[in-house]
Amino acid sequence: METASDNPEALMVFIHKAKTLGFQIAIDDFGMGDSNFERLWQINPLIVKLDRSLLVNAEKNNRARLLLESLVRMIRESGSLVLLEGIENTAQARIALATEADLLQGFLLGKPESITPNIVDKSEARLHHVLVDSDEWSLQDHQNQESYLRLLRFEIMDACHGLARGNDFREACQRLLEQSGVKRCFLLDANGVQLGNLAHTDSDRNRGRFNPLYHSAGARWEHREYFRNALERPQHISSSRPYVGLPDAKRTITLSTSLYTGARAQVFCVDIHPDEVLSGQMSFPSTL
Numbered sequence: 001m002e003t004a005s006d007n008p009e010a011l012m013v014f015i016h017k018a019k020t021l022g023f024q025i026a027i028d029d030f031g032m033g034d035s036n037f038e039r040l041w042q043i044n045p046l047i048v049k050l051d052r053s054l055l056v057n058a059e060k061n062n063r064a065r066l067l068l069e070s071l072v073r074m075i076r077e078s079g080s081l082v083l084l085e086g087i088e089n090t091a092q093a094r095i096a097l098a099t100e101a102d103l104l105q106g107f108l109l110g111k112p113e114s115i116t117p118n119i120v121d122k123s124e125a126r127l128h129h130v131l132v133d134s135d136e137w138s139l140q141d142h143q144n145q146e147s148y149l150r151l152l153r154f155e156i157m158d159a160c161h162g163l164a165r166g167n168d169f170r171e172a173c174q175r176l177l178e179q180s181g182v183k184r185c186f187l188l189d190a191n192g193v194q195l196g197n198l199a200h201t202d203s204d205r206n207r208g209r210f211n212p213l214y215h216s217a218g219a220r221w222e223h224r225e226y227f228r229n230a231l232e233r234p235q236h237i238s239s240s241r242p243y244v245g246l247p248d249a250k251r252t253i254t255l256s257t258s259l260y261t262g263a264r265a266q267v268f269c270v271d272i273h274p275d276e277v278l279s280g281q282m283s284f285p286s287t288l
Contacts, residue, residue: 015043026083031071040078047103048075052086058095062280065095072099093130094137144278148180152255153288155179156237160259160268163187173199176270181277184247188267192222195266198247214247226254230267234258237288242274251275253284 015025026047027039031054040048050071057064072082084096087106096104108130110123155176162172173185177199184200197217221227229238237257245252255270274282 048080049083069099072101097134170199177201181272184271186269190265192227194219226256230256230258239284
């Protein structure tokens with residue numbers, strides 16, 4: 001459980017003996033009290049049951065939802081199954097399914113009671129209803145995301161064509177900067193050196209605050225994932241993993257693609273705030 005042990009050494013001896021006898025170990029209410037990462041790596045449980053507060057917060061706050069998804073992924077990759085508890089409504093069920101947690105539990109699916117054929121049928125019917133609703137949500141989300149990505153691809157390629165024709169950088173990026181979530185565009189040479197300053201939306205820049213990173217011509221970004229992606233995946237628009245953008249300290253995804261102006265290879269980059277796209281539900285693929 002999440003409470004501290006009076007004798008951690010004795011606890012580990014007991015767990016080792018239990019495993020040798022064929023028992024499996026689960027950690028309850030992970031994220032509360034002493035049910036934390038130290039206990040996770042020491043005990044190496046089969047199942048990690050996340051505290052219900054993590055799911056409740058994820059329903060109310062987009063950042064909490066992202067942290068929950070990352071936590072589930074990290075625990076699964078470390079070698080344990082993840083159980084999400086406390087699912088009491090369809091919104092929570094949707095979030096839980098989206099995390100790809102292995103096991104789900106909650107009053108929406110069934111309450112603790114005697115197991116009878118009638119109770120089993122009711123629980124199966126509830127689960128079927130949740131899965132059907134989830135499929136409908138997923139289909140609608142997919143359609144919305146594809147529509148957004150289709151328009152984004154077109155505007156990025158149109159901007160690249162304009163740059164290849166020698167158009168002014170700000171002019172070539174103008175329509176792209178009008179798309180939802182798009183904040184900045186910039187151009188790198190074949191060595192990752194930024195050519196000129198950022199083209200940005202008016203809302204992106206806080207004019208009352210000094211930020212020299214908006215005047216970043218000549219900065220070297222060859223170590224950045226988006227630069228490497230563009231070189232490794234020519235003819236594609238690549239998407240970076242989310243990170244905190246230096247100009248505004250907000251969660252950012254950078255799309256990048258290689259292009260040629262004359263005989264020179266360059267990398268065109270587009271910064272997007274994903275939390276402003278489709279209510280923060282947008283999932284960017286590795287290549288558009």
